[in-house]
Amino acid sequence: MADTVTVAPGAPQGETRRPTRERANALQVMLHAHPSLGPLVVLVVAAVVFELLNSRFLRPTDVSIMFQQVAVIGLLAIGQTVIILTAGIDLSVGAAMILAQMVMAGLAISSGVPVGLALLLGFVVGVGTGLVNGILVTRFNVPPFIATLGTLGVFSAIGLKYSNGQTLTPHGGSPLLWAGKVISFGPYHITTGVLVMLGLYVVVGYALGRTAWGKHVYAVGDDPEAARLVGIRTNRLLLSVYLVAGALYAIAGWVQIGRVGDATTNISSTLNLDSITAVVIGGVSLFGGRGVVLGTLFGALIVQVFQNGLALAGVQELYQQLAEGLLVIAAVSVDQWIRKVRR
Amino acid sequence: MDSKGEAVNDMDRNHPSSDARGKANQRPVLRATGLVKSFGRVEALRGTDFELLAGEVLAVIGDNGAGKSTLIKCLSGAAIPDEGTLELHGEIVHFRDPQHARNYGIETVYQTLAVSPALDIASNLYLGREVRRKGVAGALFRLLDTEKMRRMAQEHLRALGIETLQDVKQAVETLSGGQRQAVAVARATAFGSKVVILDEPTAALGVRESGQVVALIKRLRESGLPIIFISHDMPQVFEIADRIHVQRLGRRVAVISPGTHTMEDAVAIMTGARAA
Secondary structure, eight states: OHHHHHSOTTSOTTOOOOHHHHHHHHHHHHHHHOTTHHHHHHHHHHHHHHHHHOTTTTSHHHHHHHHHHHHHHHHHHHHHHHHHHTTOOOSOHHHHHHHHHHHHHIIIIISOOOHHHHHHHHHHHHHHHHHHHHHHHHTSOOOHHHHHHHHHHHHHHHHHHHHTTOOBOOOTTOGGGGGGOEEEETTEEEEHHHHHHHHHHHHHHHHHHHSHHHHHHHHHHHOHHHHHHTTOOHHHHHHHHHHHHHHHHHHHHHHHHHHHSSBOSOOOTTHHHHHHHHHHHTTOOTTSSOOOHHHHHHHHHHHHHHHHHHHHTTOOHHHHHHHHHHHHHHHHHHHHHHHTOOO | OHHHHHHHHHHHHTTTTHHHHHHTTSOOSEEEEEEEEEETTEEEEEEEEEEEOTTOEEEEEEOTTSSHHHHHHHHHTSSOOSEEEEEETTEEEOOOSHHHHHHTTEEEEOTTOOOOTTSBHHHHHTTTSOOBOSSHHHHTTOOBOHHHHHHHHHHHHHHTTOTTOOOTTSBGGGSOHHHHHHHHHHHHHTTOOSEEEEESTTTTOOHHHHHHHHHHHHHHHHTTOOEEEEOSOHHHHHHHOSEEEEEETTEEEEEEOTTTOOHHHHHHHHHTSSOO
């Protein structure tokens, strides 16, 4: 009876109030409940700061370009998010995407296959890359880091062999270039590729947040043994995750062709790490089970905002890299802190 | 000692579970005969028998390596026995995996808690058994009926008398150990289960939290649900159990009851210092 008298309803029991700590704890709980909130704040603050430094930053043309630049990484990062949510990682994203797009362009341009079919087969190849990774992880119990490190080499080599290292340029108006088509909203000019990316964020966000599959992705990433014990077939779920990711990489490949106007194996080798960077800055935990795909979108935009903003401010490229590196470290540190949340 | 055991029982049990005693002569809910299970060269079970009666709390005790965990795994489908039979309500069953056993109404709360920390309470209760919306939204778009699951979770928790869990939208990792265990127990009893297995439910908990879980087990017994309860905590076993299955060196060496044996007796049988 004694404690009911001394403890006010709702107050933490047996703890003396320490305002600063409580406030920090409230922030921690809020960030814990809304994992995309942190990245959103960083994105808005960064955008405002860069706008103050250079008023060109938020001009419609520059914002439009920024979205166009983020489309491919944004798409790859969706697949990466789903895999990282299961406590995995995919180092083969870039190679898988390049392989898929080389198949699409190669079949359509060099082999004369109808473009629709070529796109479909390229898509199948993308899903196939996911299948290979998924089988390695679930059947052969290879840790995702090693499995995808291996397939990074394999997919790269196949892509190079298939295309002989050539750059393939579709003729104007080819459906291969569909994703590069510009759509204007007043002064903003985005591409269909950007819309595809945003659409897929909505679709995957829905699948993760509102379906049993999504709940199971989180459960498996959180504690695979616990998930197995409640009756989730964890291997089947993991395989489905890698297949979904492979499909997304193939679509990213199509968007990439549309964006640059040709298909080449000679694309920035940082795609793999960039997609991971976007996911991590977006507040998705590398340890699995935590984060939302919307955060990844913010994460991808944050990286782009820093790149463009620092470039506009005339800062050397090495400082852009520095900023990106610091952001990643900060994001993971914050994640570690949030994970310790207790009420 | 007899009279003391009876007194404790009477105090705990009140009315509804008194029919547990009446059912005691019925055939067992769950019966295992001659279970053998080896892991490589280690023979964890060497012909264990097991019987769970309707409406009772059966404690399983035994020293480390006695085969308690393996026995429980065989009952819950987490392990497949090499030899022996398992009968549920007199019908022979062969469990392939925990999900299969669950389909038969055997629910297990594991020592490791087996909850998903990042998911909220309602999601955890319905994990693997999610309820979808009716119509196209559920059938085609696989949309979950989150509202319904939350409402039903809340009702179920209230029915179990778990008042400490107010907000079913709360992530499980923000809960205390006792509250998490309550979530795990609530899940095990939420879907019309026939048998609930609790594997050391209080091992990781403090005194007060253990007390909450014990109270929860007693409420479950009042509802007539048969419970298998593995524990190292003798006073707890003697407080809750109707009967005690003593496991030693891969076999059942005795079934005793708090009414007829003391804790010292139980420990002596368990360690082999005394024959049953």
